[in-house]
Amino acid sequence: MLSGTELISRLLGHDIAHHPPVQEGEFLWDETIQGLILGSFYYGYAISQIIGGRLAELYGTKIIYGTGILSGGISALLSPMMARLHFGALIALRILQGILQGVTWPSMHACISRWIPPLERPRFIAIVYLANTLSSAMTMPLCGLIIANHGWEAQFYVMGSLSVLWSCIWFSFMYNSPEEHPR
Template identity: 55%
Template sequence: MMEHSASDSETEDHVQPLLRRKDTGEIQKAPACCSSRYGLAFLSCYGFFVAYALRVNLSVAMVDMLKNRTSANSSSSVCPHHSSPVPKHNHTASVYDWDSETQGWILGSFFYGYILTQIPGGYLARKYGAKWLLGIGILCTVIFTLLTPVAADLGAGYLIAVRVLEGIGEGVSYPAMHAMWASWAPPLERSRLLTISYTGALERIWFHV
């Protein structure tokens, strides 16, 4: 009878959540200052800032890349015509005669590639290493971003293909970071570290204001 009650108490202690258990001894907390986990959080914050800048740079540049057409991002009700003449810009780069439908395909093509690597990115990160996958994905996005002017000069189809490849490269960023934090973030600090890490993606607010 005593053996049965002892086993029951052990089972109850085993199923009791960690946060509700009483401390049986002093547990030394890992220091936060100059720690690797917080260094990773701030570096990933800057990495997501760069990643989102690579995503939206064409949306900003599209306004000045077009000939006498209304951009997909502009509206006459928001920006009415000026009564006084507006000074013309001295274009040093090429301008393109793309209609609204072509502009929509160019701006949306990134996300066709982006959605393809969401689930495979998590699998590859756990199998081959998250840091290599994240680094290679951002590097590929940077390289294809540098090829954007060349692709635009060749034609809208080439630019759409380059944007799809950019999306494929950047689509692994969030799955790789989740896999990385699964190994680096302590359970009681996970929400804090993830908040610091993903704060870099909040720059989308600054771009849309």
């Protein structure tokens, strides 16, 4: 049975048996460790989905959604340090980041239910989902440019700083419901 990489290599006419893997980067992590690091965020993220929606209903979107974004930014800022400390520390941080950011999607829906009139919700939700997809499509190449020009750590610092800045603005101007808003 061929692995995905071997199958693609053969389809493209390359023979990977004659090209041993080249060590790139500063970490000596095998594919299993890399997979655990990449997947660890989603292990945590899946845990807090239902809890996040309920917390936003009980305590308000301002604190739950804002804390989810803020904690993601702080986690991003800490990621290079944790990676250098030990891959286990990075995995633990990514699981925690996933748990804390997992509350954002469901709490966003709690926010929409309070702020958007019922007849406008379907269109607004469609715009939110489109914006989420577009932001991912824009962020990935941007991160690639940051990494190419300033190193892999820089993208964590830039994205983490933007998340922290966004959270400060969110906490300054957001209210849980129109009834709480002073204007």
